[in-house]
Amino acid sequence: QVQLVESGGDMVQPGESLRLSCAASGFTFNTYGMHWVRQAPGRGLEWVAFIYYDGGNKYYADSVKGQFTISRDNSRNTLYLQMNSLTAEDTAVYYCAKAGRWPSFDYWGQGTLVTVSS
Amino acid sequence: EIVLTQSPGTLSLSPGERATLSCRASQSVSSTYLAWYQQKPGQAPRLLIYGASSRATGIPDRFSGSGSGTDFTLTISRLESEDFAVYYCQQYGSSQWTFGQGTKVEIK
Numbered sequence: 001q002v003q004l005v006e007s008g009g010d011m012v013q014p015g016e017s018l019r020l021s022c023a024a025s026g027f028t029f030n031t032y033g034m035h036w037v038r039q040a041p042g043r044g045l046e047w048v049a050f051i052y053y054d055g056g057n058k059y060y061a062d063s064v065k066g067q068f069t070i071s072r073d074n075s076r077n078t079l080y081l082q083m084n085s086l087t088a089e090d091t092a093v094y095y096c097a098k099a100g101r102w103p104s105f106d107y108w109g110q111g112t113l114v115t116v117s118s
Numbered sequence: 119e120i121v122l123t124q125s126p127g128t129l130s131l132s133p134g135e136r137a138t139l140s141c142r143a144s145q146s147v148s149s150t151y152l153a154w155y156q157q158k159p160g161q162a163p164r165l166l167i168y169g170a171s172s173r174a175t176g177i178p179d180r181f182s183g184s185g186s187g188t189d190f191t192l193t194i195s196r197l198e199s200e201d202f203a204v205y206y207c208q209q210y211g212s213s214q215w216t217f218g219q220g221t222k223v224e225i226k
Contacts, residue, residue, distance in 0.1 A: 062119075103210035
């Protein structure tokens with residue numbers, strides 16, 4: 001069965017960086033696009049970034065463009081999100097999600113919490 | 119950017135009742151690009167409907183989606199206890215994915 005397990009969430013200070021990981025199993029990782037979606041405490045869902053199956057194309061929400069970088073290592077079945085210059089507005093649970101029937105998200109991980117606070 | 123507005127914000131209903139949730143887009147959305155998700159407290163979202171009206175794998179047939187253009191609807195024909203949750207619509211356009219703000223379905 002499909003499993004997505006995020007890790008790397010932590011409490012950091014404003015201006016610091018963090019890298020999230022998402023370990024995938026149960027499907028042929030290198031044939032599917034992958035997303036990051038976040039959810040601030042008590043708020044709704046916000047799409048963050050998408051990467052093609054081969055890493056050839058990447059798309060970002062305007063709110064994180066130039067600040068976050070999505071990448072993947074198909075040899076390790078792992079998705080990444082490099083987050084720089086973090087601010088309090090980046091505090092959220094970050095989910096990785098598998099691209100399903102375009103353009104939906106058909107499987108989600110359980111999320112990893114990022115807290116940005118001084 | 120296409121904005122999705124969901125209504126009502128909260129729906130208070132009893133088990134066995136019918137739930138009708140609305141998702142309105144600020145401009146026309148291809149039906150192919152409209153999806154619905156369910157999220158329970160402390161859990162990740164779950165895909166219910168894709169392509170505006172196709173149920174995802176394992177989704178009971180009491181869930182149905184409809185609509186086109188700027189107006190889409192998620193209907194739960196008879197609410198069961200496990201259906202009380204928050205529901206989000208989602209669309210895609212111009213290499214951007216966006217979600218509505220959510221509708222909470224709560225027990226009356």
